[in-house]
Amino acid sequence: MDRNTIVGLVLIFVILIGFSYLTRPNEEQLKRIQEQRDSIARVEAERMALAAQQEKKDFELSQETDSLKPLSPTVFVQDSLKEEIITLENNKIRLQLSTQGGRIVNVDLKEYFTHDSLPLILWKADKSTFGLNFYAQNKQINTEEFLFVPNTTETVLNATESEKTLSLKLFSGENKYIEFIYKLAPDSYMADFSIRTHNMNDVIASNSSFLTLFWGVDMPQLEKSKDFENRYTGVYYDFLSDDVENMSTTSNEKETLSTKIKWVAFKQQFFSSILIAQDAFTDVALSSDISNEPGYLKKVYAEIPLAYSGNNNETYNMQFFFGPNSYPILKEYGADIELPKLVNLGWKWVAWFNRYVVIPLFNFLENHVTGNYGLIILLLTLIIKLVLFPLTYKSYLSQAKMRVLKPQIDEINKKYPKEKALERQKATMALYKRAGVNPMGGCLPMLLQMPILIALFWFFPGAIELRQKSFLWATDLASYDSIATLPFSIPFYGDHVSLFCLLMTAVNIIYMVMNNKNQPQNEQMKGMQTMMYIMPIMFLFIFNSYSSGLSYYYFVATLITILQTWLIRRYVNDEKLLKQIELAKTKPVKKSKFQERLEQMQKMQEQKRR
Structure with a gap:
């Protein structure tokens, strides 16, 4: 995951947090809302009180009416009855x-x-x-x-x-x-x-x-x-x-x-x-x-x-x-x-994937692979990863292009110091445009995969098909797998050790190491890479008490991703890729209508400043 990918994800997260912060009501609005609620509550209380008074009057009236009727000793006949x-x-x-x-x-x-x-x-x-x-x-x-x-x-x-x-x-x-x-x-x-x-x-x-x-x-x-x-x-x-x-x-x-x-x-x-x-x-x-x-x-x-x-x-x-x-x-x-x-099945924007893809596919595999649910999860993972492989390949290719362009990016950074951030950004974007590189190319494929990862996060803990189904050391794929019980409870972790969770954490760290080697290295990236290593540790605490089927899925999915990355790395040659980029620079860049309008707006702004 390159810097731009991380920055993109962080920006999306910051925008969401910022939006929720900016759109929250202020104290005056909260006070007005509370006053409205109090007013509604008072009206509802008065309505209920009036209803209770009326019910009491009706009941008293019915008592007077019913008092004219002969009363039986009990309302219901219970003689000689016993519980059965x-x-x-x-x-x-x-x-x-x-x-x-x-x-x-x-x-x-x-x-x-x-x-x-x-x-x-x-x-x-x-x-x-x-x-x-x-x-x-x-x-x-x-x-x-x-x-x-x-x-x-x-x-x-x-x-x-x-x-x-x-x-x-x-x-x-x-x-x-x-x-x-x-x-x-x-x-x-x-x-x-x-x-x-x-x-x-x-x-x-x-x-x-x-x-x-x-x-x-x-x-x-x-x-x-x-x-x-x-x-x-x-x-x-x-x-x-x-x-x-x-x-x-x-x-x-x-x-x-x-x-x-x-x-x-x-x-x-x-x-x-x-x-x-x-x-x-x-x-x-x-x-x-x-x-x-x-x-x-x-x-x-x-x-x-x-x-x-x-x-x-x-x-x-x-x-x-x-x-x-x-x-x-x-x-x-x-x-x-x-x-x-x-x-x-999760939030509405991910539930559709579980409803129309995961569940039918899981049921199909369940009908044709009887008894071994570990194998069913493995096959489900393989099918999903194969379908997503074009996105994985595109993400890696984008990262590789950014890596081979790093020396030219470093030259631009030397040419334009930090004080000229706007000129540096323009020169960088111009290089990307000539080379045919999308700086968000590594981020977008990953974002497209996120709904699928989240959908499966909801699917496995609620899949009754996995309940009390064993695989290897896990006795119940719908619950956590425990290889050791601790004599004490660790906050946010629990009192047991889940092996599938440990394996998932280990392969995630290995994948982070492999992926970071594919990134352009600088001081800023080193700090971000350190932060990225914290995520698997967080998952270790989060998933320890989750469904072992879910941990097993993420473990297998990450292993397959590592294998795919290794195969792509052998196939993609950096020197050939750089030659392709240099060849792309010589070709005229076709501007989109949006880019043309954007350039016209920039020219108009510069003329106004002058």
Whole structure:
């Protein structure tokens, strides 16, 4: 990487930082924004207070009305009922449901295991909550407190497959009940879920305009690194007419969504529980809190109002998805409702490369190279490096041209001292123009490769295909590889040693040494080269806890780059290159329209000065 390349990258970085600094609001603007927020908050608080007062009045009125009705000892019939655990399962998932609350108490993904080879349970009975809240007979009802009556049916689809349906009814009297219906098809990660109210209009408070569906889970740690898994764990939701968003994964947060959403997901690094509306959910209240309990990541909770009209029969149809965050699988189950966007493929300007290039190519290799994911990553790297080889060659050639021109650049620098910087720059650019050399030629090919490098940085840590797949000493390519555990933890590094990370750092330093030999040497470049050696050391700390598949990819990619550089260096002869440059100088330089306009502007400016 030559000086101009480094300067170009530094300038781009400085421009971005400068732009963000210059465009940030000043103190007066911040004060005005804060005043607007405070004003909105006051209005919202007043609105909520008025709504609460009205709700209280309506409730008191309903109490007076309901007091005229005869009250039963209990709202729901519970005589002779006992808790039962009922299982619905197919070849992919096992759902355990309790008649206490009529809710799912365990979700087991049968094809997967935790990092320590235990069954992979997304929900646990004592770490989850699910049910309805509403008012009935002057009481706030929580369906989790009551026992439901179960009824299981099975529909035969063919000789080997059947669809299982579980009906759980909470009776309030003869032919009056709330019904939860769960239906599980064979070979599916999706379960249908419906809520029905039957003849409950004289039980549920007459002023009720909605029933509140609540759902909360303490999300268990499933992977080896709790801190790394936490980065990808949180609450995600899909705006009906917009895009997929998520709550903070690094801090506690509460949010009420006034816009309609299609689904809400409790997502972990490789697995998700998703509740999908038939039409849409509105005014959903969400919360996400980081858990301090060992073995758990976050406490997540959702409250979903379901519009209630007081009719004899009302039905709310939904679906649950319990499964892996696999891009092909999510695309199969919900391409039309943006489920694949649960897989974090990076920023929008790089996600397209993962979506349309890396994932299809990886899946193709996975289908044709079975079992060895280290070999799949190697082949993926080779294909990408071969496609990028023209850019690598162009970058090296530009650096070689700059190197052979260095003696002539030194003569210009001697001719024009630092005090005549403008004349020195004009003479240098004129030399570049005559020689047909683009000083940014080494930088632009590298910038074009950056989106690809960044895209793969996002792809590997979220690729469930690599989860618990071993290669050489790495037991899990989706997590870090550890060859030694330290008796202490080093800040920003951790308490283990990743060998693939060490190898990646070593080959990066070797590549820096080789590349610096290809650069024109001067005092300024020596200082920049020293700074460039710091980058691999920084990567050593950053990647130590990252996916070993990612470190392995960068290690192999850098090795291939070193080999390509060595081959190009043998092919490109500096003497022949200099002769080509000297020959190019003798040919007339065709000026572009932009250059002509620029020269005209410079001439006009000089005339004005005179």
